[in-house]
Amino acid sequence: MIATFIIYLVIVLVIGTLAERFVSKSEKGFYLGDRRFGPFTTAISAGATDSSGWQFIGAVGYAYAFGISAMWMLPGIVLGYLFNWVFIAPRLQKFGIEHEVLNLSDYWEKRFNDKSHLLKRTSGVIISLFFIAYMASQLSAAGITFETIFNLDFKISILISVVFVLSYTIMGGYISVIWTDFIQGMVMLGVLLIAPIVLILYFWGFPEFFQTIQAIDPILVSYGGGEVGAVAFGVIIGLFGIGFAYPGQPQLLQRFLSARDEKTIRQGTYISVIWAVVIVAGSNLIGLIARILLPSINDPEYAFPTLAMDLFPAVIGGIVIAAIFAAIQSTFSSQLMVATQSIATDIIKTISKKKYTNKQNVTMARVIMLVLSILATVIALLNIETVFHLTLYAFAGLGASFGPLLILSLTTDKVTVQGAFWGMILGTVVTVIWKLSPYSVYLYEIIPGIIFSVMTILLVSKWTYKKSSNENLS
Amino acid sequence: MGSIPFIAWLFYVIIPIGSGIVTIWLLNRNKVKGEDK
Numbered sequence: 001m002i003a004t005f006i007i008y009l010v011i012v013l014v015i016g017t018l019a020e021r022f023v024s025k026s027e028k029g030f031y032l033g034d035r036r037f038g039p040f041t042t043a044i045s046a047g048a049t050d051s052s053g054w055q056f057i058g059a060v061g062y063a064y065a066f067g068i069s070a071m072w073m074l075p076g077i078v079l080g081y082l083f084n085w086v087f088i089a090p091r092l093q094k095f096g097i098e099h100e101v102l103n104l105s106d107y108w109e110k111r112f113n114d115k116s117h118l119l120k121r122t123s124g125v126i127i128s129l130f131f132i133a134y135m136a137s138q139l140s141a142a143g144i145t146f147e148t149i150f151n152l153d154f155k156i157s158i159l160i161s162v163v164f165v166l167s168y169t170i171m172g173g174y175i176s177v178i179w180t181d182f183i184q185g186m187v188m189l190g191v192l193l194i195a196p197i198v199l200i201l202y203f204w205g206f207p208e209f210f211q212t213i214q215a216i217d218p219i220l221v222s223y224g225g226g227e228v229g230a231v232a233f234g235v236i237i238g239l240f241g242i243g244f245a246y247p248g249q250p251q252l253l254q255r256f257l258s259a260r261d262e263k264t265i266r267q268g269t270y271i272s273v274i275w276a277v278v279i280v281a282g283s284n285l286i287g288l289i290a291r292i293l294l295p296s297i298n299d300p301e302y303a304f305p306t307l308a309m310d311l312f313p314a315v316i317g318g319i320v321i322a323a324i325f326a327a328i329q330s331t332f333s334s335q336l337m338v339a340t341q342s343i344a345t346d347i348i349k350t351i352s353k354k355k356y357t358n359k360q361n362v363t364m365a366r367v368i369m370l371v372l373s374i375l376a377t378v379i380a381l382l383n384i385e386t387v388f389h390l391t392l393y394a395f396a397g398l399g400a401s402f403g404p405l406l407i408l409s410l411t412t413d414k415v416t417v418q419g420a421f422w423g424m425i426l427g428t429v430v431t432v433i434w435k436l437s438p439y440s441v442y443l444y445e446i447i448p449g450i451i452f453s454v455m456t457i458l459l460v461s462k463w464t465y466k467k468s469s470n471e472n473l474s
Numbered sequence: 475m476g477s478i479p480f481i482a483w484l485f486y487v488i489i490p491i492g493s494g495i496v497t498i499w500l501l502n503r504n505k506v507k508g509e510d511k
Contacts, residue, residue, distance in 0.1 A: 071485035078493040086500050207477040214479065221479050266501060273497045277490040284485075 001309075002150070004318025005325075008187070009164065012180050012329070016168025019176035037178060037258050039267035045178045045330070046255040046268070047275035048185030052331030053141025055283050056188075056324040058388030061300035063287025067213065067220030070287070072236050074280045076243030081276050084246045085269040089256040091410045093265055096257040103257065103338065104250040104402065105346040111409050114417045117350040122421055124346025126401050126428050127250055131339040132375050134394035138332040139380035145324050148305035158380050161328065166373050169333045170366050174258070177333045184326030189275065191323035192282025199289050199311075212292055220291065231442065238444035242392070245399025245446050247406050250342075251334045301386060340368045393435055393445065400427035400449025408457055419461030427453030 037045075063070045095101065099110045105123035112119060139158045146157030168176050200209045214221045224232025246252065259265055283304075290303035293311065297303055308320035344364050349356070356364065401424045408415050408423075431449035434440055 068481050068485055071489075074485060075489055075493075078489075078496075082493075082497060082500060086504060090504075210478050210482050221481055223481060266505075269497060269501060273493055277493060281486055281490065 001314040001318040001321070004315050005149075005321050008318070008322035008326075012183060012326075013164075013168055015183065016176040016180045017171045019168075019179045037255075037264070038260055039264045039271060041178055041182050042255050042259045042264055043268035043271035043275065044185035044189075045181035045334075046252050047272055047279070048181040048188060048327070048330040049251050049255070049334040050249070050331075051188065051275075051279045051327055052391060053138045053145075053324070053328035054331075054388065054391040055279055056304050056327045057141040057144055057301050058386065058391060059280070059283045060287040060290065060304045061302075061386075062388055063284040064291050064297070064300040064303045066225035067217070067222065067288065067291075068284065069223055069225035069235070070239065071280065071284050072239035073242050074277065076240035077246075077276050077280055078243070078273060080243030080246030081272050082269070083243075084252065084256075085265065085272055088247055088253070088406065088410065089259070089265045089268075090262055092253060092256045092406075093259050093262065101257055102345060103341050104253050104406075105342060107253075107257075108405075108409075108420060112415070112417045112420055114420075116417070119417060119420055119424075120346045120350055122424055123402070124342040126424060127342040127346075127398070128339050128372075129428075130394040130397040130401075131335045131342075132372065132379065133390060133397075135332055135335050135339070135372070135376035136379035137390035137394065138328045138335070139376055140383065140390065142325065142328045142332075143380065143383075144301055145305045145321065145328070148302055149309055149321055154383070155381055158377060161325075161332075162373050162377050165329050165332050165336070166369065169336055170369050173362070173365070174254075174337055177330075177337050178258070180333065181330040184323075184330040185275075187319065187323045187326045189278060191320055192286070193278050195320065196282050196285035196289060200285065203289075203293075209288075209292075213288055216291060216295070220288065234442040237447070241444045241447050242395070244450060245395045245403065248399040248401060248403030249395070250398065250402065251331075251338045253406070254334075254338055301388065336369055336372060339372050340365050343368050343372075393431075396435075396444060396446035396449060397428060397431045399446050400431045400453050402427070404450055404453040405457055408454075414461055414465055415457055416461045416464045416466075418464040419457045419459075422460045423453045423457030426456040 059070065059073075092107070095107070095111070101107045101110055105120045105127070108114065108119035108123055109117065114120070139161055142161035143154045143158040146152045146160065147154045150157075152160075168180065200206060203209070204212060210221065219226035223236070225235055227235050256265065259268070286304055286307065287300075290297070290307045294303065294306055297306060304324060305321065308317045308324070311317075312320060344361070348364070404427065405415070405420055405423050409420070427449050430452040431445045434443075434445040434448050
């Protein structure tokens with residue numbers, strides 16, 4: 001098992017570090033891979049980035065505890081994907097090429113013609129804050145995996161994971177993130193497509209499988225995960241609401257900016273919807289299988305690694321562990337990339353007047369990566385939240401801060417810089433306050449976050465809109 | 475196959491197939507719109 005896993009790690013490391021030879025030594029090369037990725041690399045790497053350790057650790061654990069009802073997230077995720085790929089991607093990609101946009105914060109600045117850099121800096125700060133939490137959740141997932149498989153201490157596991165991912169991301173930049181994401185994505189897809197089907201057919205057959213699940217606990221085949229009435233409705237809306245966050249995820253929007261052309265986006269749409277179905281259904285079935293075969297796990301988030309350890313032949317077990325680790329790595333590396341770019345180009349370079357050479361830019365990026373990784377590691381080591389909830393929290397924060405603004409910016413010319421600024425701020429603040437309030441148990445924080453953000457953007461823009469200045473913009 | 479509960483059919487079969495149909499419909503609709511322009 002260990003040998004298979006190590007072979008996988010070596011392949012990823014070699015590809016990750018070799019990748020930098022294939023792009024120019026400029027900022028565009030380091031951050032966007034020279035904008036030349038096709039449909040497969042774009043869609044699979046977006047999927048792999050999105051389906052993080054959350055899918056293998058958090059979502060499997062959730063399905064283990066609450067059953068099929070966790071699948072309410074599937075229609076939400078598919079709609080979120082479709083909205084991103086069909087509505088946002090073509091527009092963003094076109095605007096990105098026409099205006100040489102490097103990232104989401106750069107998009108705000110160019111779209112709203114904001115010479116004060118207010119939007120760029122605010123967006124950079126929000127991205128950095130939520131991404132540190134997001135990255136910490138990935139490291140916790142890595143800690144759980146290594147702890148289970150290799151009997152390593154949770155903290156040492158986290159340190160090994162961060163050193164590994166950092167080593168290739170720091171060398172190759174965005175292109176190594178995309179290439180390693182692609183390989184990692186294929187491993188994840190293979191495992192989540194094949195493992196549940198083989199296991200179910202081997203042990204039960206489909207009708208018997210669902211009967212066994214029902215016999216263990218009828219809650220597992222209920223629509224509200226055992227809840228009824230308003231609480232069940234809240235749970236369903238919450239799971240469904242995960243999809244609402246997609247338009248605001250900078251790490252996914254970055255994929256649209258780096259896509260080669262419109263055809264890439266079109267073909268990528270099909271690939272990403274197939275991806276969503278396989279990954280969400282596969283991880284849900286794995287959770288249910290673990291519930292039957294491993295009835296006495298203390299923490300449901302250990303379900304998949306334990307299953308891989310106890311049940312599979314050594315070689316297959318190694319591949320499964322590689323897939324879990326792949327999910328974690330691909331998300332962590334993409335987030336590291338986006339957060340680094342935010343701090344370097346959105347904050348530092350808009351404050352400092354100094355002209356940087358390409359070499360200095362890349363060195364600055366590497367130092368920031370190191371600092372961010374250390375911060376995320378510290379949060380992960382504190383181990384205060386489950387992977388499932390920590391990820392969803394960061395996901396909601398980004399979704400509520402940027403999603404409504406992005407959609408409005410692509411559909412109307414009436415949004416002003418002030419409206420955009422306060423919309424981002426309210427999206428962030430409401431998400432954080434709701435998460436800390438007792439109501440977060442009943443309703444996922446993204447819903448109030450989005451509502452407040454939309455209202456703020458529209459109201460403030462209405463107050464501050466001056467016709468003449470915005471006509472130039474359109 | 476009657477013994478598979480409806481919730482399983484819904485989430486593992488109906489919604490995935492529905493997602494595929496919606497995707498094809500949306501992309502074709504966009505393509506036609508693009509050609510009209």
